[in-house]
Amino acid sequence: MGLVGESGCGKTTVALSLLKLLPSAGKIRKGKILFNGKDLVQMSDSQIRKIRWKGIAIVFQGAMNALNPVFKISDQINEAIKIHEPHVSRSAAKERVEALLEMVGIDKTRADNYPHEFSGGMRQRALIAMALAANPEVIVADEPGTALDVVVQAQILKLLRELKDKLNLSMVFISHDLSIVAETCEKLAIMYAGQIVEYGDTRSIFQKPLHPYTQGLLGAFPSIKGERRKLISIPGQPPDLLVPPTGCRFHPRCPYVMDICKREDPKLLPVDQTNHLAHCHLYPQS
Amino acid sequence: MKFKLKLFKSKEAVGDRSTTSSNIQAKNKDGSLEVPPEYQDALIGAKGLKKYFPIRQGFLSSIVKGQTQYVKAVDDISFYVRKGEVFGLAGESGSGNSTTGRLLLRLTDITGGQVFFKGKDISKLSSKAMKPLRREMQIIFQDPYESLDPRMTIKEIVAEPLRIQGITKSEAEIEERVKQILTEVEVYPPEEYLLRFPHELSGGQRQRVAVARAFVVNPEFVVADEPVSMLDVSIRAEVLNSMLELVQKRQVSFIYITHDLALARHVCDRLAILYLGKIVEMGPTDQVIQNPLHPYTQALIAAIPIPDPNYRRGDLPISGEIPSPLNPPQACRFHTRCPYAFGECTTLEPPLVEAEPGHWVACHMVHK
Numbered sequence: 001m002g003l004v005g006e007s008g009c010g011k012t013t014v015a016l017s018l019l020k021l022l023p024s025a026g027k028i029r030k031g032k033i034l035f036n037g038k039d040l041v042q043m044s045d046s047q048i049r050k051i052r053w054k055g056i057a058i059v060f061q062g063a064m065n066a067l068n069p070v071f072k073i074s075d076q077i078n079e080a081i082k083i084h085e086p087h088v089s090r091s092a093a094k095e096r097v098e099a100l101l102e103m104v105g106i107d108k109t110r111a112d113n114y115p116h117e118f119s120g121g122m123r124q125r126a127l128i129a130m131a132l133a134a135n136p137e138v139i140v141a142d143e144p145g146t147a148l149d150v151v152v153q154a155q156i157l158k159l160l161r162e163l164k165d166k167l168n169l170s171m172v173f174i175s176h177d178l179s180i181v182a183e184t185c186e187k188l189a190i191m192y193a194g195q196i197v198e199y200g201d202t203r204s205i206f207q208k209p210l211h212p213y214t215q216g217l218l219g220a221f222p223s224i225k226g227e228r229r230k231l232i233s234i235p236g237q238p239p240d241l242l243v244p245p246t247g248c249r250f251h252p253r254c255p256y257v258m259d260i261c262k263r264e265d266p267k268l269l270p271v272d273q274t275n276h277l278a279h280c281h282l283y284p285q286s
Numbered sequence: 287m288k289f290k291l292k293l294f295k296s297k298e299a300v301g302d303r304s305t306t307s308s309n310i311q312a313k314n315k316d317g318s319l320e321v322p323p324e325y326q327d328a329l330i331g332a333k334g335l336k337k338y339f340p341i342r343q344g345f346l347s348s349i350v351k352g353q354t355q356y357v358k359a360v361d362d363i364s365f366y367v368r369k370g371e372v373f374g375l376a377g378e379s380g381s382g383n384s385t386t387g388r389l390l391l392r393l394t395d396i397t398g399g400q401v402f403f404k405g406k407d408i409s410k411l412s413s414k415a416m417k418p419l420r421r422e423m424q425i426i427f428q429d430p431y432e433s434l435d436p437r438m439t440i441k442e443i444v445a446e447p448l449r450i451q452g453i454t455k456s457e458a459e460i461e462e463r464v465k466q467i468l469t470e471v472e473v474y475p476p477e478e479y480l481l482r483f484p485h486e487l488s489g490g491q492r493q494r495v496a497v498a499r500a501f502v503v504n505p506e507f508v509v510a511d512e513p514v515s516m517l518d519v520s521i522r523a524e525v526l527n528s529m530l531e532l533v534q535k536r537q538v539s540f541i542y543i544t545h546d547l548a549l550a551r552h553v554c555d556r557l558a559i560l561y562l563g564k565i566v567e568m569g570p571t572d573q574v575i576q577n578p579l580h581p582y583t584q585a586l587i588a589a590i591p592i593p594d595p596n597y598r599r600g601d602l603p604i605s606g607e608i609p610s611p612l613n614p615p616q617a618c619r620f621h622t623r624c625p626y627a628f629g630e631c632t633t634l635e636p637p638l639v640e641a642e643p644g645h646w647v648a649c650h651m652v653h654k
Contacts, residue, residue: 006518007518149378149545150545150586150589151602151607153591154602155602155605158602176519178519179548179591179592179593180591182591182597183599203595203596206593206595218593220522221519221593222546222552224548224551224575224592230527231522233521233523234521235524237488237491237521238518
């Protein structure tokens with residue numbers, strides 16, 4: 001599952017909410033987060049702590065900053081194991097760390113290095129190893145390839161895909177880059193200004209984008225393959241979420257804007273009885 | 287002799303700054319100028335350009351290790367950019383593309399080699415002699431949040447180059463020119479923005495202001511260092527398009543520095559791929575992208591994600607990451623990651639040769 005949108009549209013907030021990691025000023029106002037049939041929003045801190053990492057783990061963006069510079073890599077992964085499985089013996093934990101590192105393609109002789117001795121790609125790999133430490137069922141990957149060079153980024157994405165198949169993980173993949181999610185995700189949700197505007201199979205979204213925002217995003221993306229064409233962009237700016245536009249939040253930038261768009265916020269509904277959902281007045285709202 | 291004539295012509299074109307031009311000419315009399323005939327019309331060029339950054343080390347280690355170590359950020363690269371041409375410098379971080387841009391503008395000191403601007407060697411000019419030339423060469427930086435002074439209004443920011451260069455003293459004319467350039471970069475209507483501060487503008491608008499600041503003095507040569515990489519995709523194309531319109535309209539020689547080959551393909555006429563401070567491949571964009579000859583270029587292109595869910599990418603031809611420029615591999619710098627490396631690659635550095643017209647590559651495979 002991929003979650004795509006521009007900066008400030010709320011992708012990372014969704015990711016943090018999934019683990020109830022929001023900063024203290026933020027609060028989940030409404031809604032439910034269902035994990036294996038249980039609602040995480042209602043859970044207490046101690047209950048949620050059992051789910052974090054064992055149930056849902058997160059790979060943070062910015063591999064450069066997410067590791068603690070004064071601890072060895074092995075100790076940092078060890079910490080994740082120890083906290084979630086206190087009964088594991090020291091030697092068993094050490095073995096687990098080495099196995100995890102090997103799984104993400106880091107030589108185990110490097111386990112006792114500090115983060116500054118790792119390159120950007122290796123740090124990102126170490127973070128993935130850490131997320132896998134307690135055998136989670138779901139992994140939330142928040143922009144795992146950003147800030148890395150293309151070649152390294154391609155390696156990391158390949159690793160994530162392989163791990164997903166091997167360990168049978170569910171993955172929420174957050175990115176601003178449509179071309180990355182195109183090759184990684186099976187399902188896609190496009191976010192704009194804090195709302196999901198389109199949801200469906202990756203293939204059907206790319207073949208037949210329904211929402212004008214998705215259409216605009218696809219037109220703005222350069223491709224290395226195919227015809228060289230002029231890039232088309234979406235006019236205007238993403239809205240200020242302090243004062244979001246009335247009605248549909250996309251209407252000030254929308255080329256097909258109608259009167260109703262300015263008054264009423266559309267609903268996210270299936271189009272043509274498929275499982276391709278759009279949040280737009282262009283499609284029947286019943 | 288033909289070239290002398292050319293030089294004279296360009297001096298004429300410079301007109302009111304003839305004093306500086308003759309200074310430049312005087313410096314050039316030792317005759318180190320050999321521009322290949324096909325680049326006679328090039329506006330800016332680099333020849334054997336080098337930049338080594340010394341590594342600061344302690345007193346003790348300087349005794350133990352003997353000599354100072356250097357990071358060879360840019361090591362012996364040559365290229366030319368014609369008038370009105372968009373030339374791309376692409377490579378991973380650490381490959382030296384930003385440094386090259388800065389060297390061309392003389393924003394950092396040159397370790398070795400020459401920079402030609404309008405046929406004159408400017409690599410040894412004093413900063414005083416450079417000042418009038420600065421009017422003709424400008425830069426657009428990557429991050430519009432840092433490149434605009436937060437305490438200056440948009441009008442002051444865009445007018446600053448006009449004032450520094452003393453282009454006009456009349457306040458009315460300054461305002462007129464600022465308004466005009468803001469309109470051209472689609473910061474519209476300009477009157478509304480003149481007295482605003484950068485923090486009141488969105489990222490895309492800020493970068494447009496940065497573009498306006500570079501173009502307000504009518505430069506002939508502009509370097510853009512990753513100008514849209516900080517912007518969101520939906521506004522990226524717009525900023526880029528209005529920048530390219532200016533480039534075309536004014537026939538500016540434009541160097542576009544990027545790590546994004548997919549974007550470079552849409553922007554550049556010619557492209558050079560850098561790896562660890564060396565040009566490994568250079569040629570017309572379509573040739574480089576569609577028929578990449580160097581294994582590194584091939585790998586870079588294979589690594590780019592394709593916005594098509596039906597496309598399944600094969601295995602990457604290369605592994606590992608870019609080595610430290612402090613201690614780059616000997617001979618061919620790419621041999622440690624190259625899937626085709628053979629004996630010669632570890633002993634001999636491949637020269638940059640012309641594989642097909644205008645398409646240059648530095649690889650032993652191609653030479654065979």
